Amino acid sequence: MYKFYLTVIAFYCVVSTSCNNTSDQATANKDSVDHTTTTISNAVPDKKGFQTTIDGKKTDLFILKNANGITAAITNYGGRLVSLLVPDKDGKFTDVAVGFKNVDDYVGPNDAYFGATIGRVGNRIAKGMFTLDGKKYSLFKNNGPNSLHGGKKGFQAVVWDAMQPNDSSLELSYLSKDGEEGYPGNLNVKVVYTVTADNGFKCYYEATTDKKTIVNLTNHAYFNLNGDGSGTINNHILQINADRYTPVDSTLIPTGKIEPVANTPFDFTKATAIGARIEDNNQQLKYGKGYDHNFVLNGTGLRHAATVTGDQSGIQMDVYTEEPGLQFYGGNFMQGKSSFKSGKKDDHRTAFCLETQHYPDAPNHPSFPSIVLSPGKTYRTSSVYKFSVNKSAP
Numbered sequence: 001m002y003k004f005y006l007t008v009i010a011f012y013c014v015v016s017t018s019c020n021n022t023s024d025q026a027t028a029n030k031d032s033v034d035h036t037t038t039t040i041s042n043a044v045p046d047k048k049g050f051q052t053t054i055d056g057k058k059t060d061l062f063i064l065k066n067a068n069g070i071t072a073a074i075t076n077y078g079g080r081l082v083s084l085l086v087p088d089k090d091g092k093f094t095d096v097a098v099g100f101k102n103v104d105d106y107v108g109p110n111d112a113y114f115g116a117t118i119g120r121v122g123n124r125i126a127k128g129m130f131t132l133d134g135k136k137y138s139l140f141k142n143n144g145p146n147s148l149h150g151g152k153k154g155f156q157a158v159v160w161d162a163m164q165p166n167d168s169s170l171e172l173s174y175l176s177k178d179g180e181e182g183y184p185g186n187l188n189v190k191v192v193y194t195v196t197a198d199n200g201f202k203c204y205y206e207a208t209t210d211k212k213t214i215v216n217l218t219n220h221a222y223f224n225l226n227g228d229g230s231g232t233i234n235n236h237i238l239q240i241n242a243d244r245y246t247p248v249d250s251t252l253i254p255t256g257k258i259e260p261v262a263n264t265p266f267d268f269t270k271a272t273a274i275g276a277r278i279e280d281n282n283q284q285l286k287y288g289k290g291y292d293h294n295f296v297l298n299g300t301g302l303r304h305a306a307t308v309t310g311d312q313s314g315i316q317m318d319v320y321t322e323e324p325g326l327q328f329y330g331g332n333f334m335q336g337k338s339s340f341k342s343g344k345k346d347d348h349r350t351a352f353c354l355e356t357q358h359y360p361d362a363p364n365h366p367s368f369p370s371i372v373l374s375p376g377k378t379y380r381t382s383s384v385y386k387f388s389v390n391k392s393a394p
């Protein structure tokens with residue numbers, strides 16, 4: 001905790017000298033864009049690439065910023081975080097959210113939920129089946145034998161209603177109709193993304209239903225803390241406050257056991273390079289083709305879940321969440337088929353996700369925390385990705 005405060009103080013020193021007004025930021029961005037030796041993306045994307053009509057609804061790009069110049073760009077197509085500019089160890093604004101430069105690339109076949117708001121149920125449901133009050137429900141199987149991230153057309157592919165109440169927040173709303181993707185109940189969803197005064201990217205989710213249903217919302221931001229387009233994330237340093245995780249079968253469905261991470265490559269209780277043990281002879285790593293697992297977070301309530309530091313940028317991201325689990329996905333299925341806004345391809349393991357969530361396949365594991373939502377109740381949960389500079393980073 002002490003180290004965290006030190007890094008926050010260091011961060012404030014950096015921003016107060018180099019980027020405490022927007023014109024300085026513009027200069028920093030321009031300078032970076034003109035830089036010929038790097039392709040790292042560090043400009044706010046052009047809104048024009050996001051202004052179109054999909055399913056009869058207008059899409060756009062919304063720019064959120066705080067007084068320190070931290071700037072997020074979010075499109076209401078899928079509620080996607082398209083870019084997130086934060087200062088690195090030299091005060092240079094760096095785009096740490098990997099994404100595309102126009103909405104068409106997100107609609108295309110190579111999209112892997114980049115930056116998206118995920119629902120109704122994030123992660124996998126075994127065989128696309130679950131039972132509620134004795135009634136069986138069947139979902140579209142879009143991931144081998146399983147249903148992943150809401151099914152065929154999850155929340156990542158719908159156009160949300162957007163309202164920007166102030167410079168730093170965006171409210172997205174969506175009514176998922178009774179039966180949509182096989183889920184029961186009209187689900188009214190609200191998501192509020194905020195760039196907070198203390199340099200966090202906050203995700204607040206809210207939902208109500210008129211029939212008993214299941215819900216597990218998350219954001220699928222892909223991060224590269226050295227900058228979109230800067231290569232492997234395997235040298236990023238990761239620490240996760242989880243003594244246990246949920247091992248999976250070959251289709252990435254939890255076996256139901258909750259096992260200690262101690263003496264396994266899943267032990268990130270001490271800060272470790274992401275790639276340090278990724279080639280270990282470990283069955284779980286083989287199943288995930290690397291890290292693609294749910295960590296059982298220690299503690300309850302809004303608490304510190306993880307810290308990641310970019311080995312080149314010194315950018316540190318601290319994750320806080322109310323959720324019981326954290327899916328750490330190391331970009332193992334990135335295929336190098338699409339070009340990001342940086343101009344670089346979505347190559348293998350060039351971004352990672354830390355998806356705050358309830359455990360995968362929760363409806364089929366009564367011992368896991370429940371994701372059932374009943375009429376009259378309100379689903380509410382918050383997670384924050386907070387940025388600072390780690391001066392002691394290599």
Ligand code: BGC
Pocket residue numbers: 112113123252292327329333353355
């Ligand atoms: C899943 C991965 C999947 C990725 C992109 C992650 O949340 O755990 O298995 O490849 O999303 O779809």
